[in-house]
Amino acid sequence: MREQILAIIEKNSRINIKELAVILGAEEIDVANELKAMEEEGIICGYHTMIDWEKTSIEKVTALIEVRITPQRGKGYDNIAERIYKYPDVNSVYLISGGYDLLVTVDGKTLKSVSSFVNEKLATIEGVLSTATHFILKKYKDHGTILTKKYEDTREKVTP
Amino acid sequence: MRNPLADKIVDIKPSGIRKFFDIVNEMEDAISLGVGEPDFDTPWHIRDEGIYSLEKGRTFYTSNAGLKELRKEISNYVERTQGVHYDEMHEILVTVGGSEAIDLALRAMINPGEEVLIPQPSYVSYEPCAVLADAVPVIIELKEENEFRLTAQELRDAITDKTKILILPFPNNPTGAIMEKKDLEEIAEIIREKDIFVITDEIYAELSYKEKHVSIISLPGMRERTVYINGFSKAYAMTGWRLGYACAPAQIMEQMVKIHQFAIMCAPTTSQYAAVEALRNGDEDVAQMREAYNQRRRFLMHAFQEMGLRCFEPYGAFYVFPCIKEFGMTSDEFATRLLMEEKVAVVPGTAFGDCGEGFLRISYAYSLDNLKIAMEKISHFVEKLRREAKAKSSC
Numbered sequence: 032m033r034e035q036i037l038a039i040i041e042k043n044s045r046i047n048i049k050e051l052a053v054i055l056g057a058e059e060i061d062v063a064n065e066l067k068a069m070e071e072e073g074i075i076c077g078y079h080t081m082i083d084w085e086k087t088s089i090e091k092v093t094a095l096i097e098v099r100i101t102p103q104r105g106k107g108y109d110n111i112a113e114r115i116y117k118y119p120d121v122n123s124v125y126l127i128s129g130g131y132d133l134l135v136t137v138d139g140k141t142l143k144s145v146s147s148f149v150n151e152k153l154a155t156i157e158g159v160l161s162t163a164t165h166f167i168l169k170k171y172k173d174h175g176t177i178l179t180k181k182y183e184d185t186r187e188k189v190t191p
Numbered sequence: 192m193r194n195p196l197a198d199k200i201v202d203i204k205p206s207g208i209r210k211f212f213d214i215v216n217e218m219e220d221a222i223s224l225g226v227g228e229p230d231f232d233t234p235w236h237i238r239d240e241g242i243y244s245l246e247k248g249r250t251f252y253t254s255n256a257g258l259k260e261l262r263k264e265i266s267n268y269v270e271r272t273q274g275v276h277y278d279e280m281h282e283i284l285v286t287v288g289g290s291e292a293i294d295l296a297l298r299a300m301i302n303p304g305e306e307v308l309i310p311q312p313s314y315v316s317y318e319p320c321a322v323l324a325d326a327v328p329v330i331i332e333l334k335e336e337n338e339f340r341l342t343a344q345e346l347r348d349a350i351t352d353k354t355k356i357l358i359l360p361f362p363n364n365p366t367g368a369i370m371e372k373k374d375l376e377e378i379a380e381i382i383r384e385k386d387i388f389v390i391t392d393e394i395y396a397e398l399s400y401k402e403k404h405v406s407i408i409s410l411p412g413m414r415e416r417t418v419y420i421n422g423f424s425k426a427y428a429m430t431g432w433r434l435g436y437a438c439a440p441a442q443i444m445e446q447m448v449k450i451h452q453f454a455i456m457c458a459p460t461t462s463q464y465a466a467v468e469a470l471r472n473g474d475e476d477v478a479q480m481r482e483a484y485n486q487r488r489r490f491l492m493h494a495f496q497e498m499g500l501r502c503f504e505p506y507g508a509f510y511v512f513p514c515i516k517e518f519g520m521t522s523d524e525f526a527t528r529l530l531m532e533e534k535v536a537v538v539p540g541t542a543f544g545d546c547g548e549g550f551l552r553i554s555y556a557y558s559l560d561n562l563k564i565a566m567e568k569i570s571h572f573v574e575k576l577r578r579e580a581k582a583k584s585s586c
Contacts (some may be wrong), residue, residue: 053493054487054489057487070543184230186226186228188215188221188223188536189215189223190213190214190225190226190227191364
């Protein structure tokens with residue numbers, strides 16, 4: 032049941048327990064218990080909303096930053112990653128295989144504020160060798176959802 | 192001027208859905224639950240393979256029976272799902288949708304005046320195709336109390352010495368009924384005893400929500416007297432590609448291929464390349480769609496239960512078939528009022544045979560959000576009808 036619950040709430044976290052139980056053919060109490068257990072185990076980490084900020088009047092820029100760092104003896108990458116993710120400006124931090132080490136996403140109000148965060152905060156952390164900042168210009172698809180086009184039912188209205 | 196028309200064709204009445212369809216199309220803002228095809232797009236990797244085949248210039252006829260590699264994949268599919276082997280060289284034909292296969296099978300096997308048993312409610316094409324093949328269609332009226340399954344008794348009662356073929360339309364459109372192994376075993380015994388043939392239309396086979404779908408071809412002595420029909424429309428959401436297939440013993444298949452060869456030549460080449468990809472790498476997509484349909488099915492069953500609308504639990508296809516007899520209206524009246532007053536389109540059960548009277552076909556090939564809105568409207572309508580009835584009875 033876990034897998035099914037996760038598949039559903041990953042797409043629609045607003046669905047209520049009663050509805051979940053109905054479409055899964057399960058008891059409400061079992062669904063509620065499963066959800067609670069998964070929250071406690073840290074499998075479910077939050078219920079966020081996907082927002083296309085582009086369509087609002089709120090100014091917002093997001094940057095993807097490639098960060099190369101020197102791993103520390105005994106600690107690897109974790110200490111530096113922690114120093115980075117503690118900044119509230121930082122939205123996500125991933126350890127990456129390949130040409131660089133950490134992929135950091137940073138949200139800010141303006142290009143300037145993000146660049147100054149990178150230059151003044153991120154790049155100056157001890158152990159950070161280099162950064163490369165990419166600003167996101169347009170989001171076409173996010174979390175499996177296409178943002179640029181709306182679903183349209185083009186079927187005939189009645190067919191045998 | 193002489194009458195340019197053939198009486199046989201003129202006498203066939205047009206599909207019952209047509210009339211209703213014209214009204215629905217007039218209404219811009221109607222929510223439709225009347226569609227008999229998946230709401231999913233064809234999975235991208237399958238579409239991509241179709242596009243790629245065009246890029247490579249695969250734009251020629253295929254052999255009459257279809258691409259050899261596709262027939263091989265079909266053979267593998269039937270073997271892995273039903274444990275029955277068909278030889279891709281002589282026993283498999285790729286057709287323009289399952290519908291063509293139905294037509295071919297009837298025309299290949301019927302001599303004028305022989306009887307074809309057609310359980311109803313069922314898909315609209317069996318009866319006219321039987322007539323076109325000069326058969327005498329004999330309708331078996333399936334019953335709600337049997338969950339619209341075909342029972343041995345019903346079959347036995349319908350058989351005469353002219354009976355040649357039984358059409359077996361399960362999982363069923365419009366009822367969503369299935370036939371399980373035990374049901375099929377009882378039927379198969381009579382089929383063998385009476386020496387008749389079966390055309391089994393299993394286009395919804397992958398959309399079964401109980402046990403895995405069992406085909407009658409897997410029962411002893413049935414492969415040699417059955418034409419097995421399946422296709423890509425429902426399982427892979429490929430309705431517009433127009434691609435189905437038939438598997439049958441070589442003796443029957445040889446004649447089916449002959450008609451196909453002269454009437455059609457071959458099924459669309461692009462679709463055939465896409466279908467190879469579907470059978471090779473599409474299992475995961477089918478599983479995901481099946482799960483989504485199943486969730487909607489449960490949602491609808493629950494909604495009807497809450498409205499107090501009687502509905503047997505269907506385990507196949509993507510339809511539910513609730514009963515509206517309590518309102519004392521015909522299916523047509525109910526559907527028309529529902530459309531006019533709540534702007535929800537459903538299909539009257541009578542579009543699928545007279546015994547569909549008192550029932551509605553509701554398709555759940557729609558998103559849950561869509562179904563939710565529609566169910567609220569139907570619930571509202573049902574309450575209104577009950578209030579009307581109460582007011583009438585108290586005066």
